[in-house]
Amino acid sequence: MTVQEAVREHLRAAIRDCYQIDLPELGVEVPPRTELGDLAFPVAFELGKRLKLSTGQKHNPRDIATRLAQSLQEISGVERVEIAGAGYLNVFLDRAEYLATAMKHATPSPQFEGKVIVEHTSVNPNKAMHIGHLRNAVLGDTTVRLLRAAGETVEVQNYIDNTGVQVADVVVGFKYLEKKMLDEITSIDDRFDYYCWDLYARVGAFYEEDPFNLELRTRTLHEIEQGTGETYEMSDYVSTRILKCHLATMQRLDIEYDVLPRESDVLHLDIWQRAFALLKERGAIEYATEGRLKGCWVMRAEDQRDADGDTEHEADKVIVRSNGIVTYTGKDIAFHLWKLGQLGVDFYYKPFYVYPDDRVVWVTTSNPDENDEAHAPFGNGAAYFNVIDIGQSYPQHYVKLGVMAADRDDRVARSAHLAYEKVVLSASAAEELGQRVSEEDRKRGSVAMSGRKGLGVKVDDLIDQLQLGALREVTARHSDMDDAQQRETARRIAIAALRYFLLKYTRTSIISFDFKEALALKGETGPYIQYSVTRVNSIFRKLLAAGVQPDAVMSASGGAVKKERLRELLTGEVGDDLWSLIYLATRLPDTVRGAVSSLEPAILAKWTFQLAQKFSLFYDNDRYHILSETDPDRRALLITITAIVRQQLLAALEILGIEAPERM
C-alpha cells in the first residue's frame, strides 16, 4: 500500500468513528505550493455540509479537520499534518522515506477483465494521409500506449473501408479521366498515395463541373460490389497499395497495428446476417408497420420519446432500409458485436505486412483457403475504444445503443467513442499551400481541409520538413556525428515535434494548423523534453568518465545516505525546492491513471513538459551543480534526483511514442 492509500484509509476510518459517515470516494489533491504540503484533503468542507444537513447544526470545517488530523499523526511515511486555509487537511510526507521507496515501481493492475480493443486511424485507402488523419492515429496510438502502461492488454485495429465511395472515386478517376486499365495502374512508379491524392481532387472537380458525372460513381460502386471483374480488381489493387503506403507512413512515427479488418470481408462473411438475427432475437430492433419509416427495421430510441406521448419517433434509427439494404450504422453494430465476441463467427486472417521488429500485421480475408492458423486470436474483447472524429458522434451513439441492446453488460457500458475535434488550416497555412483564402475564411482565421479539393498537409511532407529542420540543427551542433547518426537523431526529433504538437491539445479543441507552430523545435515542444534528457545524459557521461555510476548512486541513496542526513538535506527552502522536483517526477503513475480514466493523452503530454521545465530550473540553478558538488551526500542526492527525473521522462516519452536521442 502506498502512503497515499494508507492516509486515505486512516482518514476514512476516522470519519466513520467521529461522525458515523462513510465516504467511499475521498477526494485528494496536491496543494498548489510545496510549503502547503504534499496531499490535501478538502474533506472537512464536505463533512460540514453533510453535518449541517443531518443535524441542523453548523460545524466549522477547521474544527472538523483538526479532529480528523489526530488520526493521521501515527502513519508511517507521514511527517506531519497541518490545517490550512478554511479547513484543508494537509499532509506532509516523510521525504527521506518517500525517496527511498520512490525507486520501486509497482506494477499496475488492469481495470478490464480481458483484452481491450482500440480502433484507430481507419483512413479511407484512396489517397495519401493528411495531418487530420494523423491526429486520429497519434491519439489512438498514444491511447494504446497509455492503456498498456496502465497494465491493460490491448489489441490495435485499423478498420479498412475498401468498398466505399472514396475508393470508388479514385477508380472513377483512373477509368474515366485517365482511361487506365489495371496493368497501367500497377506500372505507376510515382508515389502512389500522392498520385491518387491529385487524382482524387481531379475527380472532385469532375463531379462538380457536371453532376451527371456522379452516375459513374454509382456504376463503379455497383461493379465493385460484384466482387469480381476488372473494376473490382482495380479497386482492390488501389485500396491495398494505398494501405501499404499508409502503414509505411505510420511506421515512420512508430505507429503499428495488430489487425486490419476489411469492410469487404465484413460483407462477404455475412457478419451482418448473424448480427441481424441476434438483434431481432433480443428485441433490439423492430419492424415498422406504419409511419414514415414503414417497411424498415428500426431501433427505437425510447429515451427520446416526447413527454406528450407524441407518436412521432424522431430519433428512431433505421437499421435496415425498406428496400432491404442494411445501413452503415447497422453494419457498424454488427462489426462491434464481433469485436466483443457476441456473434460466434470470425474472419479468416492472413499476414499482410511484417514490421522491422518482426511483428506481423494481419489482414482479414473471406477466403478460408487463405487462412493462416498462426494468427493470434482477434476480437472477443472486454471493451472497445474507437478513435473517431467528433462529427461521427451521432452514428457512434447508435452503434453503442445497438450493441448494448443486444448485449447489456457493463463491458459495453465502459466502451467508448474517443471523440476528437478536427484539424483545420490556419489562414496563413492555407495560403502557404497556394490556396486563395476567401474574405469570410480570413475573418474566421481558418480554412477547412478538403481531400476533394486536394487541400491539406500530407503527413509525409510534414515529416520530411521536420526532419530537414532538425537535421540542420543537428549538423550545426554535432559535426562529430556520422551521417547515419545525425539522420537518426533528426528523425527522433521530428517525431517528437510532430507527436507532441498533436498531443498537447485536448481532444475537444480544434487544432488550427500553422506551419510555424508545427515545425517549431523550441518552446512547448517534444524536442524541449528530449533536450532535458540529453542534458542529463551529458552530466552522466561526465560522471561515468570520472568513475561514478549514476544508477548505482540512485539505487544506493535510499540506504547508503543516512535517513537523518537525507532529511536534513530535504529540509528548509532549498529542501523544499529539491523535494518539489522529486515529488513531481514520481507522479507519473497518477498522471497515467488520470489520462486513462479521462481518455485524454494531453494530460500526460502536459505533465511531461511540466517536468522537463521544472528540471531545467533545477539544472540552471547554481546551487544544484552536480559536478562541482563537494559534499558526497549532497552530491548523491542531486544525482539521485537527476536520475529519477531522467527515468520518469523517458518512461513518459515512451508512452507518448517519443524516443530521446543520446545527444541532440
Added chain:
RNA sequence: GCGCCCGUAGCUCAGCUGGAUAGAGCGUUUGCCUACGAAGCAAAAGGUCGCACGUUCGAGUCGUGCCGGGCGCACCA
C-alpha cells in the same frame, strides 16, 4: 427547432471529479554562454475567465437564460 463542442493574456492553448495568489508556449521589451549543452534560463509587460442571474462557506469549473463561433440531426458512408 433539437442535440453536441468551443469562447480564459495580442496569438495558440492548459486549468484534473467546484477549492488556496488564474498558468504555459509563441510574439514584444531587457538581460545571461570563463560552473554540468543558450533547442536553455531570468525579468518586464499583458486577464471584467463572452454577458447576466442563480446554487454554494467558496464558481474559470455546476445550473438557467442570452451573445458569438463550429458541427451534427438521412431509408449517405
